[in-house]
Amino acid sequence: MHTNRRNFLKLSATAAVATAFGGLGLGCTPKAEAVDRAAAMDPKWSKQTTSICCYCAVGCGLVVNTSLKTKRAVNVEGDPDHPINEGALCAKGASIWQLAENDRRPDSVLYRAPYANKFKKVSLAWALEKIAHNVKKARDENFTHLNSRGQAVNRCDTIASLGSAALDNEECWAYSTMLRSLGLVYVEHQARI
Amino acid sequence: MTNHWIDLKNSDCILIMGSNAAENHPISFKWVTKAQEKGATVIHVDPRFTRTSAKADMYAPIRSGADIAVLGGMIKYILDNDLIFKEYVLEYTNASFIVGDKYAFDNGIFSGYNRETRSYDLSQWAFAMDENGNPKKDPTLQDPRCVYQMLRKHYERYTLDNVEAISGMTRADIVKFYETYAATGKKDKAGTIMYAMGWTQHTVGVQNIRAMAIIQLLLGNIGIPGGGVNALRGEANVQGSTDHGLLYHILPGYLATPLAAHQSLAEYNKAFTPVSNDPMSANWWQNFPKYSASLLKSMWMDDDPAVSFNYLPKLDTAAASVYSWLNLFDKMDKGQFKGLFAWGMNPACSGANTHKTRQALTRLDWLVNVNIFPNETGSFWEGPGMDPSKIKTEVFFLPCSVSIEKEGSVSNSGRWMQWRYQGPDAPHGFKPDGDLMYELMHEIQALYKKEGGVYPEPILRFNLEGWATNGIFDPHKTAKLINGHFTRDVEIGGTVYKKGTQVPSFAMLQADGSTCSGNWLYCNSYTEQGNMAARRSLAQTPEQEKLGLFPNYTWCWPVNRRILYNRASVDPTGKPWNPELPLIQWDAITKKWVGDVPDGGWAPGERHPFIMTRFGFGQLYGPGRADGPLPEYYEPLECPVNSHPFSTTLHNPTAISYADEDKAVCDPRYPFVGTTYRVTEHWQTGLMTRNQEWLVEMEPQMFVEMSEELAALRGITNGEKVIVESVRGSVWAKAMVTKRFKPFDVQGTVIHQVGLPWHYGWTWPKDGGDSANILTPSVGDPNTGIPETKAFMVNVRKA
Numbered sequence: 007m008h009t010n011r012r013n014f015l016k017l018s019a020t021a022a023v024a025t026a027f028g029g030l031g032l033g034c035t036p037k038a039e040a041v042d043r044a045a046a047m048d049p050k051w052s053k054q055t056t057s058i059c060c061y062c063a064v065g066c067g068l069v070v071n072t073s074l075k076t077k078r079a080v081n082v083e084g085d086p087d088h089p090i091n092e093g094a095l096c097a098k099g100a101s102i103w104q105l106a107e108n109d110r111r112p113d114s115v116l117y118r119a120p121y122a123n124k125f126k127k128v129s130l131a132w133a134l135e136k137i138a139h140n141v142k143k144a145r146d147e148n149f150t151h152l153n154s155r156g157q158a159v160n161r162c163d164t165i166a167s168l169g170s171a172a173l174d175n176e177e178c179w180a181y182s183t184m185l186r187s188l189g190l191v192y193v194e195h196q197a198r199i
Numbered sequence: 200m201t202n203h204w205i206d207l208k209n210s211d212c213i214l215i216m217g218s219n220a221a222e223n224h225p226i227s228f229k230w231v232t233k234a235q236e237k238g239a240t241v242i243h244v245d246p247r248f249t250r251t252s253a254k255a256d257m258y259a260p261i262r263s264g265a266d267i268a269v270l271g272g273m274i275k276y277i278l279d280n281d282l283i284f285k286e287y288v289l290e291y292t293n294a295s296f297i298v299g300d301k302y303a304f305d306n307g308i309f310s311g312y313n314r315e316t317r318s319y320d321l322s323q324w325a326f327a328m329d330e331n332g333n334p335k336k337d338p339t340l341q342d343p344r345c346v347y348q349m350l351r352k353h354y355e356r357y358t359l360d361n362v363e364a365i366s367g368m369t370r371a372d373i374v375k376f377y378e379t380y381a382a383t384g385k386k387d388k389a390g391t392i393m394y395a396m397g398w399t400q401h402t403v404g405v406q407n408i409r410a411m412a413i414i415q416l417l418l419g420n421i422g423i424p425g426g427g428v429n430a431l432r433g434e435a436n437v438q439g440s441t442d443h444g445l446l447y448h449i450l451p452g453y454l455a456t457p458l459a460a461h462q463s464l465a466e467y468n469k470a471f472t473p474v475s476n477d478p479m480s481a482n483w484w485q486n487f488p489k490y491s492a493s494l495l496k497s498m499w500m501d502d503d504p505a506v507s508f509n510y511l512p513k514l515d516t517a518a519a520s521v522y523s524w525l526n527l528f529d530k531m532d533k534g535q536f537k538g539l540f541a542w543g544m545n546p547a548c549s550g551a552n553t554h555k556t557r558q559a560l561t562r563l564d565w566l567v568n569v570n571i572f573p574n575e576t577g578s579f580w581e582g583p584g585m586d587p588s589k590i591k592t593e594v595f596f597l598p599c600s601v602s603i604e605k606e607g608s609v610s611n612s613g614r615w616m617q618w619r620y621q622g623p624d625a626p627h628g629f630k631p632d633g634d635l636m637y638e639l640m641h642e643i644q645a646l647y648k649k650e651g652g653v654y655p656e657p658i659l660r661f662n663l664e665g666w667a668t669n670g671i672f673d674p675h676k677t678a679k680l681i682n683g684h685f686t687r688d689v690e691i692g693g694t695v696y697k698k699g700t701q702v703p704s705f706a707m708l709q710a711d712g713s714t715c716s717g718n719w720l721y722c723n724s725y726t727e728q729g730n731m732a733a734r735r736s737l738a739q740t741p742e743q744e745k746l747g748l749f750p751n752y753t754w755c756w757p758v759n760r761r762i763l764y765n766r767a768s769v770d771p772t773g774k775p776w777n778p779e780l781p782l783i784q785w786d787a788i789t790k791k792w793v794g795d796v797p798d799g800g801w802a803p804g805e806r807h808p809f810i811m812t813r814f815g816f817g818q819l820y821g822p823g824r825a826d827g828p829l830p831e832y833y834e835p836l837e838c839p840v841n842s843h844p845f846s847t848t849l850h851n852p853t854a855i856s857y858a859d860e861d862k863a864v865c866d867p868r869y870p871f872v873g874t875t876y877r878v879t880e881h882w883q884t885g886l887m888t889r890n891q892e893w894l895v896e897m898e899p900q901m902f903v904e905m906s907e908e909l910a911a912l913r914g915i916t917n918g919e920k921v922i923v924e925s926v927r928g929s930v931w932a933k934a935m936v937t938k939r940f941k942p943f944d945v946q947g948t949v950i951h952q953v954g955l956p957w958h959y960g961w962t963w964p965k966d967g968g969d970s971a972n973i974l975t976p977s978v979g980d981p982n983t984g985i986p987e988t989k990a991f992m993v994n995v996r997k998a
């Protein structure tokens with residue numbers, strides 16, 4: 007959703023409040039940089055998209071401002087037009103900007119070899135190829151065509167999957183059907199616990 | 200939720216039990232507060248005084264795990280004082296059904312119990328049937344075998360004395376609670392329940408909720424605005440992930456996973472397509488064959504569903520004790536699994552009995568961990584007590600985009616499917632999970648194509664390109680496939696639907712492969728009209744506005760119906776029970792319902808309102824559960840007593856547990872009840888929130904909350920480091936000594952309870968502590984397999 011001028015005025019009123027609260031803790035940490043985020047949120051320099059909070063299932067609406075220059079988020083706040091939260095967010099939702107802009111996110115795919123004592127950086131293509139071989143080996147060497155009663159069950163009892171309620175619907179569905187096509191039956195996730 | 204967040208404002212009495220909504224679902228309180236401002240009463244029942252209690256009109260403390268005593272007592276109170284909503288109970292519930300001769304109950308055990316298998320023969324609890332194959336009924340409710348009389352008899356034992364003795368709740372609180380809540384049994388009053396893991400994480404989790412559902416049916420509170428049975432779901436898309444079958448026992452759309460006994464699609468369909476001989480019963484699941492065929496088609500587009508059914512893996516049994524979480528880890532610990540995907544999940548902190556879970560991971564050949572931050576699961580091999588040089592497991596850590604960096608939808612607790620747009624690009628070229636899935640599956644397909652392999656058809660013929668455009672995962676295309684389209688030209692009721700057009704709603708799905716639909720519940724979400732989940736119109740009729748229904752904002756399953764079972768909100772002639780707050784109304788002139796999307800368009804009185812049940816009635820008596828047709832009181836598997844007043848059966852006789860794992864029952868080494876919970880600033884295992892400075896600054900480390908009395912007993916001062924230990928292990932925590940916990944009087948003995956958040960893990964922050972699940976046992980509910988992490992036994996001592 008791109009925001010038109012009228013909406014933007016409405017949004018910027020809320021943004022002003024959010025900025026007044028200092029984005030909950032900005033300034034509390036010595037690392038905080040003095041960036042003019044209000045200026046960066048001008049529609050000339052940023053785009054506005056709507057999203058939904060990634061934490062609890064109240065499903066609060068968000069407005070995300072992304073810098074057109076860096077393609078990174080400059081602000082995330084409650085969507086004033088969302089009928090459930092009407093612009094409000096709790097402490098977690100109000101911190102989503104820091105989830106994305108976070109130097110604790112690793113910068114590469116990581117691989118730990120058997121018995122190794124550390125991870126090493128690898129490419130995604132290398133990892134996916136190796137995972138695919140692992141899947142095929144575990145599946146093909148142990149595939150259960152028939153159960154102990156001689157009934158056809160066509161399943162893979164040696165690979166399990168856990169996750170995830172943190173995925174989007176389209177991903178959940180894709181993952182769920184993909185795992186079944188591989189023959190997995192040990193498929194579980196957060197809803198079980 | 201049968202209802203939705205905004206609808207809370209329509210309630211007259213909001214019971215929050217098994218939840219701390221103000222802290223864990225904070226924005227829900229916007230709507231709880233709106234109800235309160237209009238005069239509603241808010242009741243909080245919880246072991247600990249929280250911010251929810253502070254906002255409530257009434258707070259009643261209860262010992263963790265004693266809920267069925269209190270709720271059973273409320274059922275008795277409602278029946279003894281004849282506070283039921285009579286017309287509703289008679290017309291819409293199975294109160295008048297006659298229970299068959301084989302049903303019996305004695306001393307905590309129902310008929311059909313097998314001591315060896317620790318399970319019941321459910322057929323013993325069936326209804327008595329008449330000559331037409333329908334349940335026998337007694338509309339006078341006098342027959343001693345009718346459900347209404349059975350309820351009276353079953354809950355006879357749930358006296359105020361007994362409830363008070365075991366729950367630790369005071370008699371004054373119990374009576375006030377019952378009086379206040381039971382007052383919603385009037386036509387124009389609505390009571391609702393907000394519960395969360397405080398009810399589900401018990402060995403009687405399902406029966407906790409069943410007990411409340413019985414209360415809601417007796418009071419006529421289901422299907423109405425401001426009512427319902429509302430599970431507050433804890434993850435942004437745990438509703439959607441469940442809808443799409445990321446669980447061993449269900450495929451997308453709650454279609455049961457096939458069993459070995461089902462050797463053909465016809466056999467499978469027959470097993471899960473219920474039959475009702477009552478023309479008034481919609482018996483919605485009679486459509487099962489349409490949904491199964493459409494799902495198979497969406498997965499294997501080029502095959503006849505009867506053929507592709509063979510591609511689906513089959514289970515040996517549907518029992519939670521065999522395939523669900525706890526047993527998955529038990530089998531992993533015994534070496535059954537070569538590989539594990541931990542995709543968007545941190546089981547090394549979230550599963551019960553953490554030490555066992557982490558040990559089990561060492562038995563794997565390989566582990567794929569997809570997540571935003573490194574975590575205790577992907578890094579288990581270098582965790583506390585691990586020697587990497589002895590651990591063979593190969594680990595792949597794949598970083599992924601965060602939610603604001605990708606496009607797709609999530610379904611909230613109120614079943615609203617809400618579209619999210621991509622804002623920023625992910626750093627370092629990271630990709631959304633969907634892209635990683637697509638690329639991995641593409642790689643696997645290519646490998647089978649190149650090398651061949653065992654039973655390759657399900658993989659090679661899988662409709663992978665149905666998710667992608669130009670070799671890239673496409674959330675829109677996938678969402679359209681989940682909705683489904685016609686696979687050939689089909690004529691329905693005089694209208695021809697061309698091949699390739701989106702199916703408008705699940706009523707048009709077919710059993711012959713002429714439609715595909717990845718999930719029938721989502722059929723209607725992405726139609727020829729477009730992406731319904733992306734709608735942002737706040738337009739409403741005045742009636743809808745009064746309720747806050749917002750039918751044009753996003754989309755909600757099924758078919759945009761905002762409140763489930765809404766035909767129960769009107770009398771059999773179609774008039775709303777509460778004319779002040781009509782949810783649906785029959786327009787006699789247009790012969791149509793107005794308001795919410797009704798549970799089926801039939802005219803008033805043509806169908807019983809509980810359309811998803813076989814006979815069409817709300818189930819006071821529920822013969823389908825693993826542990827009994829009526830909720831019964833049992834102690835948690837770890838408990839501070841060796842008897843309770845309701846029977847000599849101490850524990851749920853069907854609970855999942857492992858005989859070789861000790862449990863603390865009345866064990867002086869572990870004298871205190873323990874429970875786990877969350878804080879506002881952190882989320883689940885804390886993986887996402889512990890890595891954020893702002894949130895860590897607010898809640899930096901593990902703590903254990905205890906009463907002033909317990910602190911005095913153990914000589915502990917507020918803020919000092921203490922050790923909390925159970926049969927399974929120990930954790931350190933900062934002592935938080937408060938007035939929010941008070942000792943309970945249980946059968947004349949003083950029982951202390953303590954609570955710990957389960958947000959921490961050894962990876963980060965440094966000195967933040969470790970998972971509270973180190974303390975929790977591998978025991979679970981027999982229906983769901985959910986572990987009992989809300990009531991267990993611990994000791995607390997100075998470090």
Ligand code: SF4
Pocket residue numbers: 059060061062063064065066091094095096097098099100223224225226227
């Ligand atoms: S902002 Fe808070 S209340 Fe709203 S969805 Fe996110 S976590 Fe839940």
